Amino acid sequence: MLRSHTCGELNINNIGQEVTLTGWVQKSRDLGGMTFIDLRDRYGITQLVFNMELDPGLCGKARKLGREYVIKVTGKVAERSNKNPKMPTGDIEIIAESFDILNESKTPPFTIEDKTDGGDELRMKYRYLDLRRNPVKRNLELRHKISIETRKYLDSEQFFEIETPFLIKSTPEGARDFVVPSRMHSGQFYALPQSPQTFKQLLMVAGYDRYFQLVRCFRDEDLRADRQPEFTQIDCEMSFVTQEDILNTFEGLAKHLFKTVKGIDIEEFPRISYDDAMRLYGSDKPDIRFGMEFVELNDLAKEKGFVVFDKAELVVGINAPGCGNYSRKQLDKLTDFVRKPQIGAQGLVYVKYNEDSTFKSSVDKFFDQEALKTWAAKLGAKPGDLMLVLAGATDKTRKALNELRLEMGNRLELRGKDVFKPLWVVDFPLLEWDEDSERWHAMHHPFTSPKPEDIGYMETDPGKVRANAYDMVINGVEIGGGSIRIHNKDLQKRMFTLLGFSDEEAQDQFGFLMNAFEYGAPPHGGIALGFDRLVALFGGSDSIRDYIAFPKNNAGRDVMIDSPSGISQEQLDELGLKIVE
């Protein structure tokens, strides 16, 4: 090693020692007669001192060091006369005796500091400089810790980590595939896996009854703050298990991670059915850090002469505690919020429960004080509260009220970053109707098993069939999901038929899996957790980008290496490809 110590470890106990440090020049403070330099490496910052009286030549040379120069310095650890309690190494400094410039540096385009002056665009372009900054470093350290603890836990539960291929084949279901042209088989393509789904099921057939992998997955869909074209999953599968076994095992993983990484004991891990989640929160990933559950008001609100309610399929409200003093302006803002195209509500009905126990509402014309009192009773509202009511088609109205509920949660600061409320959402529907293609789609994926008691409805009333499928949700973020799979060839065939596959198509796309099911496939099931999202959640951020060393932007572009990019004509020819303008 070129160094004897790191820049984070020297303290009062090292006084008098001769040490050699390496690192980057964070900042220099030139006082004329003496110069202080903060030397930074991954482990911390240590102050170097150069003194004109002691060594004018060395000090003069040090005064010329620019930011981010890489140097190696040798000197003696000394106690500071002016200590800095703000830094871990603040009690000591290195009285420099010699140094070498290992590499010079151009002045970086933004400051390498916790609160940098650099914008996102610039930081992404110079990501290797951004990664020098503490906040990003801490995020990657967090990611590292969570991956290590995940492996520790799953290893202790007898899981095998097994790698699966990246060059696989394109399948019609699900997200768009990233595709890789084959040179040796002109006109043919590999696809990158959207997940190792079929491979892990084959591993179950092979008898590896507890598998996991921290694995990259690829989906060619439009991006968001919490979605990258390539992302990492904690992918798991187990054999000879019930849904209950899987929920318990991964509840255990979540609790282990919260305990070991954040020092938090998760007491409750409630389970809620998909139907209840939709009814009470209007979302299949409810944020249960706060209450404000939906209360349906059809029986109290309909047929009272208010045409909006009368023609609505659903009238549903929430009670916002302590918001009864909202001004007209604030209420108008909430109305604007729900009327935004992304939210899609037509309007908002409010009922203020005044401190004097009277009511003031936007529907006073249709509902007297007595009627509004029954609303308040049902919503559990108290004087000083504000009831917010939406009406319309069931799905749309629930979706809009979900957004409004989360907005009120934000306004009332009920969604603290340090509070973690996980839950399982279970009993998802097996299928959902797709308006565009006019056919049933698998809500989870085509290998998800229906609940035995619902199998009879598969052909007669497919929408009614519930699946052995579950999602892990924390703080309103879908962290992952899974299911008990189909392990029977005939049932898998029926599923493919439901999804509109001909026998030939099913055989062509998934024949390898159905064939495998003929050789003693054990009952099995599993789960995949979004690792990036989990890390971001632990770090208290909505965006996963700062937890990935080299992320892509919201157009799927890596602005540092400038990809994607064109390839040469030679490469195109070799692959038998032609670009069509």
Added chain:
RNA sequence: GGUCUGGUAGUUCAGUUGGUUAGAAUGUCGGCCUGUCACGCCGAAGGUCGCGAGUUCGAGUCUCGUCCAGACCGCCA
């Protein structure tokens, strides 16, 4: 595919109703300074106002188009 927000000095931003030579902070460079740690003081350099058209006597400012970035809707088994 759509909606919204933004693009001005190396960087982060301000820029009035369309009107003189486009400002501040920070960074950079030079000078001074022996206990700084957001060092301080003095000085200097630094601008395709994203790009292109249009309106106007006159555009950083208004209009249209376009590119880039970000957020969201659709999409994401």
